[in-house]
Amino acid sequence: MKTTTPATPYANALFRQTLEGIQAVLGEKGLQATLAAANLSQLAQDLPANDLAQAHTLAEHVRLLEAVEGLTGRGGRQTLYHIGRAAFAWSVRHPANPLPLVPLVRKSLPQRLTAWVTLRALADGLMELWPAARIQLRREGDGLVWLDETCPVCTGRVSSRPVCSATAGYLAAAVAYGTGREVAQYRVTETACRAGGAPHCRFELIRVVPGGG
Template identity: 25%
Template sequence: MNQEVAIEEEYFYPNKMGRIVLVAMEEIMGHHGVNAVLNLAKLSHLVNNYPPNNLQLGFTFSEFSVIQQTLDDMYGERGGRGLALRAGRETWKYALKEFMPVLGITDLAMRMLPLGIKIKIGLDVFAETFNKFSDQRVRLGEDAEHYLWIIERCPICWQRVSKTPCCHLAIGLLEQALGWVSRGRRFKVEQISCIAAGDETCTIAITKQPIV
């Protein structure tokens, strides 16, 4: 038997997505705060040198994941979770500006469509954005009460091990995206499975009915 362990294939986000996340983190933590995270994560090559604003696949899942893990290492699980959620919400602001015009849905929130249809269209377009521009793989599902955002290849918890679901940035991003699509309504967004915790997918459940 061959005793060699195969090197796991690396996957990528486009540079633009990596840049957006770092800029969003800077909004929350400040420039020095982000630099501290990058240094502790052994990503000093990104200090004062964010990825360029292009769609080249150059920002690795490993880099993305270790940044998220380092938030927990620096601030504790609860503190890291809060920062990641806030960074996810800020990420949406920049992602909307950079990606939505390309997909032609900038006026989605203003269309006279029933709320449920707008949410389904929005989630489909968001999933397609990741599937088209990155190596992240997302598919959609639903049950009687929830829409399901199912990440089959997840950069946030890539190669991480966690006792509980840890893809908090994705939750913050979806919360803000749903608020935009629904023109200010709020939905309960909860991660119910996580690859880092041993599950097959990172699945986020979104209530079909808004809570506010």
């Protein structure tokens, strides 16, 4: 099975989303502190372009998110969750981003099907934008399961607990956007992580709001 390593190049547009998410949550000074802690201060005046080029590596991206954890302490996981949400929101607000917007089908499909279509479009878009990505989407009971064999958040990390809170936030924001709900109808929980030795990062999206199809 082909997977990613810390040396794997990462798409500029996705790297930029993370940086914009950090700035949205921590502010300009917080972004500067994060870049310094991650030994990426050179990006302070030269953010990655919002394009398909791959000028940075997964090691740099992972280092960036680890720096957020180090700076925010016990609240690190929740902070990363909000950064993931902010990163997705930034991608939607900037049409120059090559990541295809999830289809606006919320008015014509039941909510459950809309969530599936949204995440399917997101997975396909991410794999088109970053060809190294290997993502699967499954239905399990009343929920959905997102499997990422090439996670850009934890590649190269070792941890006894899941560390990909930024991805959980990103997925929650995508579902909220696709279903047209400000509060996501699905609770996103990472139940397995490559940092802990799993073959993929596994995110369970469990329906928490009844009704709506």
